[in-house]
Amino acid sequence: MQVVSISSLKGGVGKTSVTLGLASAALNQGISTLVVDLDPHADATTGLGVEPGTSRPIGELLRNPRKGSIDEAATRSSWALRQERRQPRTPARLDVAQGSALTGYFDRPDLRVRDLRRLSRVLSTSRQYELVLIDCPPSLSGLTRMAWFASHGVTLVAEPSLFSVAGTERSMRALELFRRDFDTPLSTVGVVANRYRETSPEHAFRLAELRTMFGDQLLTPVVPETPNWQQIQGAAHAVNHWPGDAATETAKVFDGLLRTIRASLPTN
Ligand SMILES: Nc1ncnc2c1ncn2[C@@H]1O[C@H](COP(=O)(O)OP(=O)(O)O)[C@@H](O)[C@H]1O
Ligand SMILES: [Mg+2]
Known part of the structure; x- marks a missing residue:
């Protein structure tokens, strides 16, 4: 399982x-996610x-990791049903551990290591997924650190704008500190530049800045x-299922990104 x-x-x-x-690309590539x-x-x-x-939302499982398993609580995405209608011979597994306000309880800066391990414990009982994608909240507080503790790699998302570029550098530093503090082999699986407008000189400038800062x-x-x-x-559609050239182009981008991300993570 890659997390x-x-x-x-x-x-x-x-x-x-x-x-x-990425979830849409995983569905397209037949990866149980x-x-x-x-x-x-x-x-x-x-x-x-x-x-x-x-x-049962993920927040409830985090509060009581012994009560029930993530495999039971996970809900099937309607994307998977649609995919099966398109390709009836290929079973498609794409599930979600549901979000809820309950997780907010853990979004504090002062979580103990025992609490930071909660998501790892919840995921360790799972037997049915090749890939786990964790959508984090917009902070580097308890929840994101809990996610990092449970992960093999972190992908940072940046927009080609001044504030986002600066924020990404801060996130990168926070990741380095996290690795040092907890001595984990967690890898940085790159920065995804999102929402790039080709016709914008400002976007071109900020993208070049991201390239200078983060290189490969x-x-x-x-x-x-x-x-x-x-x-x-x-x-609530997968971009892979959406008609038109723009969606097809974006779907291809995510197919490529998922391959790159998975290739740089350990396989189990
Ligand atoms: N590549 C993109 N093209 C167009 N709109 C986008 C793109 N990425 C994100 N958005 C839009 O930007 C807004 C914020 O995106 P979201 O994924 O919710 O950000 P976050 O999870 O970081 O808060 C949403 O309305 C989303 O639809
Ligand atoms: Mg979000």
Whole structure:
């Protein structure tokens, strides 16, 4: 099982969108996947076509890791049902550990190591996934650190804007401190530049800045600003299933990014 956190210090840069894009690519590539929705907003849960509150949320499992397993609590994404209708012979597994306000309880800066291990413990009982994608909240507080503790790698998300570039550098430093403090082999699986507009000189400038700062860690291809992205998310569809050239192009980008990310993570 490969576990990867999708994080950033800043909100609104596209963590949930990148998580969902990667989940769509995983479905397309036939990889059995669990999305852990750690953000109390539960946007990933909604985006995956699951009504929050229809199964035990991840927050409840974190509070009582011994009561029930993640494999039982996880809910099937409506994307998987749609995928099976498209390709009836290939079983598709894409589940979500539902987000809820309950996780907010752990979003504190003062969690003890015992508490930081809670998500690792919950995931350690799972037997059915090749890939776990953790959608983190927009802070580097308790929940994100809990996610990092449970992960093999972290992918940071940045927008080509001044504040996001600065925030990504701070996140990178926080990751280094985390590795040092807890002596974990957690790897940085790159920075995804999201919402890139080709026609914007400012975006070109900030992308060049990201390249200078992070070198090879800036993952390619970059994710373009996709005109109907909000419509796709609003309809709770996988980008792979959405018609039109723009969605097809973005789906290809996520297919490539998922391959790159998985190739740099250990295989079990
Ligand atoms: N590549 C993209 N193209 C167009 N809109 C995007 C893209 N990525 C994100 N968005 C939009 O930006 C907003 C914030 O994205 P979101 O994924 O919710 O960020 P976060 O999870 O970091 O808070 C959402 O309305 C989303 O639809
Ligand atoms: Mg989000």
